[in-house]
Every structure is written in C-alpha cells, then in structure tokens.
Amino acid sequence: MNDSDITYKITAPERSLSDFVDSLWMLENHSDIAKDLVVVPDGRIDLFFSFSDTKPFHAMLMGLESEPTQTTLSPKTVIYAVSFKLPAIEYIFNISISDIVNGTQLLPGGFWGIEKSDLIKFEGFCQKVSDKIKENLHFTTDLRKQKLFQLIYSSKGALSVEELSEQVHWSSRQINRYFKSRFGMPLKTYCNILRFRASFHHIAEGKLFPEHNFADQAHFIKEIKRLSGVKPKDLYKNKNDRFLQLSALTKK
The missing domain is CATH 2.60.120 (Jelly Rolls)
Structure with a gap:
C-alpha cells in the first residue's frame, strides 16, 4: 500500500x-x-x-x-x-x-x-x-470433516463438490446440508470464493488470465467481476488502493 x-x-x-x-x-x-x-x-x-x-x-x-x-x-x-x-x-x-x-x-x-x-x-x-x-479449542474427531477441509484448502477451491465427496466418502447432499446450516452457503459457492481469492496473487502481478481451474478467459473475467465488482484489469490497477486485500499483497 x-x-x-x-x-x-x-x-x-x-x-x-x-x-x-x-x-x-x-x-x-x-x-x-x-x-x-x-x-x-x-x-x-x-x-x-x-x-x-x-x-x-x-x-x-x-x-x-x-x-x-x-x-x-x-x-x-x-x-x-x-x-x-x-x-x-x-x-x-x-x-x-x-x-x-x-x-x-x-x-x-x-x-x-x-x-x-x-x-x-x-x-x-x-x-x-x-x-x-x-x-x-476442542479438536474434531470427525475424520471426514478433517479430510474435507484439508482438501478444500490445499486445492484452493479447485476441486469439484463431486471430487471432494468421493475422496472423503461423504455424500455431496450431506456436505451441502452441513455447509448451509453451519456457514450459510453451499460448498460450491465457498470453493468458488477460494478460487477467486487464489487469483489475487496473479492479478497483483499483472497476470490477467485464469490459472485456477476457470473454464476459459470469459469465465475468469465473469467470476472476478461478480466477486469484486470490477474486471481483472481494474482490480489490478486498484485505484486509490481501495481493494485493501490486493494492496496488502503488492506491499510485500
């Protein structure tokens, strides 16, 4: 900043x-x-x-x-x-x-x-x-949840709900019920947000193209605009440092 x-x-x-x-x-x-x-x-x-x-x-x-x-x-x-x-x-x-x-x-x-x-x-x-x-803190004993969150965060939201469901042996319907009741949104929505967040580093470096499992350039631009309110090029410019989360990356 x-x-x-x-x-x-x-x-x-x-x-x-x-x-x-x-x-x-x-x-x-x-x-x-x-x-x-x-x-x-x-x-x-x-x-x-x-x-x-x-x-x-x-x-x-x-x-x-x-x-x-x-x-x-x-x-x-x-x-x-x-x-x-x-x-x-x-x-x-x-x-x-x-x-x-x-x-x-x-x-x-x-x-x-x-x-x-x-x-x-x-x-x-x-x-x-x-x-x-x-x-x-009281640690979880639910091994399915432990593995689920490890996969979600290590993949930065790139894995589909179906892939996650298969790997943790927990139905996608049950996972989404858990996510909605505990966090207020379905798993897919949350994974999309993590994938968006992972793109910050690339956008901060001026890489205005998809690198995290976006279907194509059009999909990338659409998702960035939906979650930030602006296109990738405007997010990169970050006029007046108004996007604090991006400013913190460029300051380092």
Whole structure:
C-alpha cells in the first residue's frame, strides 16, 4: 500500500493453530480523513476488535461474504483482528454463522478478555488472542470433516463438490446440508470464493488470465467481476488502493 496514513500488518498463526486460523492482522487509519475501501469475499471469518474517535471499543464477528462490499474506514480508526478458517466456527466458537452471510454480529463486551488497551502492541495482541483460542479449542474427531477441509484448502477451491465427496466418502447432499446450516452457503459457492481469492496473487502481478481451474478467459473475467465488482484489469490497477486485500499483497 502507498498510503502513508494507513498502517497494515499481518502475520501467520502459530503452527498449532494453522488448521483453524488463517492470519492475525491490524489496520489503522492515522489521518483525519475517511478512507473508502472495497472488501471482497475471501473465504475467511473475521473477528474484529476496534475503536475510533467516534465509536467506542467493541468486538464483532463478520460472517462469510458472497459479494463485494463498499465500506469506509473512519478517521482515527484502530482495528485488530483474527481471520479464521471454517473449522473454527465449529471447534472454537461452536456456533452457526448461517444467518450472518454478508453481515456481522456484535459480540458482548469483554469478549475473550480483550480490552482497548490490548490494541496498542500488535505482538502482544497476537499472543493474548492466540492463548484464548487455545483455551476454547476442542479438536474434531470427525475424520471426514478433517479430510474435507484439508482438501478444500490445499486445492484452493479447485476441486469439484463431486471430487471432494468421493475422496472423503461423504455424500455431496450431506456436505451441502452441513455447509448451509453451519456457514450459510453451499460448498460450491465457498470453493468458488477460494478460487477467486487464489487469483489475487496473479492479478497483483499483472497476470490477467485464469490459472485456477476457470473454464476459459470469459469465465475468469465473469467470476472476478461478480466477486469484486470490477474486471481483472481494474482490480489490478486498484485505484486509490481501495481493494485493501490486493494492496496488502503488492506491499510485500
């Protein structure tokens, strides 16, 4: 990102949490000017802790997204967050997020013991929230689900529902029932989002052609536009760094 008024940091989770946590990150707008952003679907569930000059400290859970969202990063806003993989919803939170697709849920005050004072040093936040995740984690004994998620993430959404069903010996109908009731969308939709996310790296490098099991160039352009709101070439240009998820890749 080229915007000196915006600080963005991201780190990988501890190895023991990698099946459940995608990343931990922080975002801060130091300026007195609001920043317009577009948030695109990336297949993650985000737990936010944030505050600004106009909003008190609060915690919020964001569900899966299936469409791009225009949002504004208010002046003097501080956000510390954890991005989770799907198994976390069942084995850390033990909830369903089917009712907050493209939405959020405000969490009770004092959630996980995180306070406003924890949003000062990123490293300290990461350690405290990682310890809390370990306390809440109960590992799955469902080998079908373990294998299913391993295949989904390792293939970056490239495997079809039929292929996944065959490899885990679990009917596609049962898998989709599980996905809809727990996460709010069918497996195919989720895999399409992961495949879209995997294309970020190539688009950031100016490779505006399909590399992740898209049928053809037309299909690639259609999917990118459906999930980002713009064509691949416009996503690559990323005017005003409004696509934060893409800006974070080009900053590295």
